[in-house]
Amino acid sequence: MIRGLAEKTFITFDITFFTGGIEMQQENNEIKTNVEQNEFNNIHIKIDSVSKVFNQHAGNAVTALKDISLEIKEGEFIVILGPSGCGKSTLLRIISGLIKPTNGSVYIKGKKVEGPISDIGFIFQNPTLFKWRKVIENVLFPIDLMGKNVSEYKEKAQQLLDLTNLNGFENNYPKELSGGMQQRVSLCRALISSPHLLLMDEPFGALDALTRDTMNLELLRIWRSSKEKTVIFVTHSITEALFLADRVIVLSCRPAVIQEVISENFPRPRTMGLKSLKEFNDITQKIYKIMLGNKM
Ligand code: ADP
Ligand code: MG
Secondary structure, three states: OHHHHHHHHHHHHHHHHHOOOOOOOOOOOOOOOOOOOOOOOOEEEEEEEEEEEEOOOOOOOEEEEEEEEEEEEOOOEEEEEOOOOOOHHHHHHHHHOOOOOOEEEEEEOOEEOOOOOOOEEEEOOOOOOOOOOOHHHHHHHHHHHOOOOHHHHHHHHHHHHHHOOOOOOOOOOHHHOOHHHHHHHHHHHHHOOOOOEEEEEOOOOOOOHHHHHHHHHHHHHHHHHOOOOEEEEEEOOHHHHHHHOOEEEEEOOOOEOEEEEEOOOOOOOOOHHHHHOHHHHHHHHHHHHHHOOOOO
């Protein structure tokens, strides 16, 4: 009864994150900013002058986002970096269609987002696994939810578990896994339906530094091996942002505006040695200064 209710609640909030899609192809063309018929050809996501005010008509209005505009190419790894409480999660929820912007619009492949979108994998800081489902059953949950034939996806689930070094733990329960392993299970669950878009909201924020570094490397490896999906990753860690991203979008304190777009990036595949390069540290310092308002 409790399980049924919990899964139903989960369904209500998260069904949209688990519907499937076809593998995407990466193209390297430049972003087109001019308005023309095929404006959205290589742009996966267009965020157009998005603002969000909570409790607008109550006495305690909070402006979370102010006039955010951004175009994200297919296959790009975008990191949204900003201080706690600035509006990062709000932006992800607006992109996913879970909440509506107060002003402005989001377009996915040229189509305006009007409600919860499909073809998306969403990963939160908390792995949100069902404790009564074994690892493999958690990974297959979205397939179950969509009413598809679970047995047809078992091989894919196993491949994902292999890819994330979880082979041998298929029949364990979440409580028998470490935090990092649980987060890898939630990554497999997000990938089982081959979504084109991964939204990751501080997914490794609760992990210790070493596990976080390992997870960052694994994420980049998985991203490359799974046809380079578009990823929007949220963090408040500058080094994590720079290590992962093609472009880092630096948000200001609330109300969040785009303070800077850091387009300098490093060759892939990346290794931990990157973090000791002078260039890496120089850009880290530059971002610190931007975030501290040049007070350094
Ligand atoms: P971040 O993810 O960057 O830490 P959030 O997007 O969660 O920040 O929140 C941004 C601001 O919006 C915060 O001040 C938060 O209190 C407010 N906020 C977020 N969600 C709601 C909501 N549902 N109702 C009212 N205020 C909200
Ligand atoms: Mg948040």
